[in-house]
Amino acid sequence: MADEKPNKYEPVANAPIPSYEEATGSSSRTSTPADDRLRTTSEASHPAEREGLLGNDLGGRIPVPTRRQGYRPPPTEDSSSPRQSFEHDAFLGQENGRGSEEEEEVRREMEELEMEEPASQSIWGKRISSLSSRLPFRIRLPRWGSLRMPRIDTNFLIILARIFAIFLVVAVIYVLFVSDIFTNAANRMAGQMFDPESVRVYMQSMVDEERIRGRLEKITQTSHLAGTEGDYVLAEYVQGIFATSGLEGVHMDEYQVYLNYPKEGGRKIEILKDDGSVSWSARIEEDQAYTDRPRQQTPVFHGHSKSGDVTGPLMYANYGSRKDFKRFYDSGIETKGAIALVRYGGTQSDRALKVKAAEEVGFAGCIIYSDPADLKNVKQDEVQRGAVSLMSWVVGDVLTPGWASTKDAKRISKENNPGLVNIPSIPISWGDAQHLLRAIQGYGIIAPEEGGWIGGIPNVVYWSGNMSSPKVHLVNEQDEVEKQKIWNVMGKIEGIEQNEKSIIIGNHRDAWTFGASDPGSGTAVMLEVVHLFGDLVRRGWRPLRTIEFASWDGEEYNLIGSTEFVEDNIERLRKDAFVYMNVDVAVGGQDFMASGSPVFRKALLRVLDRTVDPIRNATLRALWDSRQGELEGLGAGSDYVAFQDIAGTSSLDFGFHGGKYEPRGEFALDGSNYAYHSVYDNFERMDMIGDPGFQYHKVLAQVWGLLILEFCDRLVLPFDMSAYASSMTKWVMDLEDWSGNKGANLPGNTPWSTEPLREAVLQLAQDARLFEKWEAEWDTVVLNSGGFESPVLAAHRKSHNTRMANFETHLLDMESGGGIPNRTQFKHVVFGPQLWSGYEEAFFPAIRDAVEARDWTLAKKQVDKTADIIMKASRKLVGNT
Structure with missing residues (x-):
């Protein structure tokens, strides 16, 4: 072993080395039968091994037939196996008889093998090896050969490439889906299939006034007071139309709320003689509206009124405002324990606040009537029902203020409840009021002409009355149910781009009686709009954003149904509700009127531009x-x-109201004259007097449908942010003038200024202009690209829309305990009812409440807070949070 050379292939001096021709000559390929048997056995018994060797030595090349017939790999460097030596010798001497092509193939193979063999040792290496053989000890030096990378089979490379290609395709598809390009493409395809203008034309042309008329006739067949059997039957009817029209997710939301109902024979108003006997009794109830086929009519009463049995001298207090009651004090007339008689309307429009004002100055009970001076052509027995819950103090179910009235929700007591009055009240007709006013003639002071104290009841001289007036006995007994079921009916059409964002459409269903105008006209119109949108969906159309339709219950009792829905879904609404559109009375006159957030101005005017008044032949x-x-x-x-x-x-909120055009028959088409909350607000009156032919119903359906399309299907929400800034500027100026009349900055008062509000509104105006530039830039980019919107641009557009919609939400006072002081249920710093304004529009309610109370320190604090919230909302609008 000591004499063994380190390299078996070390060339030996003077060894006979064959030339290339000799090595590949035919003589070297002569095979013996033994060789052939060995070759055949090896190929038959070890195909996998053979293929593995070929793979290792030939770098993964695909074998050719000549290899299987006449090729064997050389032995490895360290091989001493006799079989391997034999195979090597046999390879050099085998004969396969394939001619020149075979020889050429073998030649190429050997050239490659030579290229792959380690290079010959250098002369220096040979001398070192020779020297080491002469030394008494042996020096082993490492062998230096060329480094070879591992060979990979071609089949494996192909498989690897295919796997890589699959992963690449999957990655591309994932990126496309994440970028929302398919959704945008689908939207563009839908836009091509349903041209937006064609959809708007369809919405206008397909409204069927006869279908509206037929549905209103069904809706008004019976009275349907909230929580009653008639109400539930109508809820099922509306639910059926929602479902058959193709709305999705149609269902009823049930809440359990506080409602009251009058007991039979439990209401009395009587004038007493000096001995306590009854000299006159009010009839209270209206005549039967249907004499040919009598129908059950809702009794006359006040919703959420106080039960009680009281007696006291009668006094007339005009409209029942706090200013009107102050006149008694100024005139030296005591009011404690008396019974107040007041008129609907006038300087205090909210009936509940009339009762509350009477309560605060000591009255024991309150009677409210409809005076002919205020309501044109009002019938002598006509009575306006209504609720006297304090909706500007607590809205919704008064037992669950701020949270939803679900079955197991906690409830507060109805006693000393901030949302309820504490003296009994009853509504009556002017026919009954005539007897009461005659009874107090000559008592107290004669009613002054200024302030509208003199009404229109014939054969009556209006006097105030005093503690010497004839006594009146008022009884109001009722059933009070703390967990009465009510039902909101809900349905929707899912959007295809931002289905989590909602355009909410609502109308209340409950009525005090038959409710043809209030709310039946709105209900019938909404059902027509539902039908049209359902038909569009059946044809393949889809909105970009989800449309939610709602038929509210319990509106007449303090807006309960809608408020409980909001409280039950408050986080979702603040995050994802873009707009809410409400129609209460669709047709109560001829003039189109609308109230709402200024963001609607641009879209509303665009819709009014393309809708036509059915009588006056002019656009709205x-x-x-x-x-x-x-x-x-x-x-x-x-x-x-x-x-x-x-x-x-x-x-x-919108509808047809007011107007004194085209008087018809007995009644002028007047906004105050649709028999508000009376049994005379019925189908026959609407069909013959209110809107013959139902043309105004038709136009309102067109307006409503077009407005919905504006906000559910335009790529960029048509919010008018500049209009909001402009309106707010006007409201700040009005606040300054109003507060000046209330004594702002008089000597001795805390210095007070609206300057912080002015600065905030000025900043909003600047930010609104900057914000609206983006839409013009978006228009340019999309038009220049042939209508194509890239995924990146679409993402920016959606963010732009969300910031617009969130602006209103950012005007909420969301700090702990935030909201209007002592009425924290109301969170908006710009919109909200004043403490004593009720139905009337009001801006900056927290500031106005403080000014009304002459609390200038609180007023200043509210100005600063409101200005800060407006400023922050403005910054968020343009992304400067």
């Missing part, structure tokens, strides 16, 4: 401009309150 926009119409502010009169003032969802 032209008529709007001719009477200098404005988008008015919101008060606290309908189901928009919880959306606008609690959830911060931009809200709009």
